Amino acid sequence: MTEDNGSIRTLSVDIGGSGVKAMVLDITGNPLTERARVDTPQPAKPEVVINAIAVLAAAQGEFHRVSVGFPGVVRCGVTETAVNLDRDWIGFDLQTALSNRLNKPVRVINDADMQGLGAIAGKGVELVITLGTGFGSALFVDGKLVPNMEMGHHPFRKGETYEEQLGRAELEKIGEKRWNRRLEKAIASLQRLFNYDCLYIGGGEAVKVNIQLPLNVKLIPNITGLLGGIALWRDEKKVKS
Ligand code: BGC
Secondary structure, eight states: OBOOGGGOOEEEEEEOSSEEEEEEEOTTSOBOSOOEEEEOOSSOOHHHHHHHHHHHHHTTOOOSEEEEEESSOEETTEEOOOTTSOGGGTTEEHHHHHHHHHTSOEEEEEHHHHHHHTTOOSSSEEEEEEESSSEEEEEEETTEEETTOOGGGSEEETTEEHHHHHSHHHHHHHHHHHHHHHHHHHHHHHHHHHOOSEEEEESGGGGGOOSOOOTTEEEOOTTHHHHGGGGGGTTOOOOBO
16 A cells, blocks of 8 residues: 555654664654653664664554664664674664564664754754764755764864763763863864854753853754654655555
């Protein structure tokens, strides 16, 4: 049977270093279910994370396709890095494995890219950073994604990367005050490098940002990571079920 577009339901999944989240979106990207979350199983190997997604999916009711945000480099559905999960993800075909498991079409993209797709206006240079277990980044030019940008592992200051200086482990170590001061320095440095029209700051720890932000910097809610899931299917006209 071919569904008419209006009734297509997309299960959007956000795999994080500490939690796996899911909700169902309608065709315009509006939530149809409550966001559900489970702790990321440890060690976070592909099989157990896929099991966790299957458990979340079973509780979300009907859906026709699945979007996944993954915390690492993703190329053609294959995960190439996973610094905050497990080495077993390197070279793992998540798209095929999850599609086989859920028996639905699946598309996988980097988590910060998915968050960005849910946040951007689609004009000019828009940069997205996410503050969570890791440090995510996504760059868009007139709404088009520049893929595979991994700023988190790029040097920032004192011989350390953005992720080493601003990731959750460091936040817990140095406290919110110093972390916020560092973030201020990071924003200034990113503005000089990208001259973005807008910088969006998301991720689970964005709620701890308490500095005065420049006018072209916006905080976005963590749920944006799931809302961006609809954009992965923009080129799709019909879905068979
Ligand atoms: C990964 C990125 C990811 C970010 C946030 C980093 O460690 O390399 O791909 O977007 O964490 O999860």
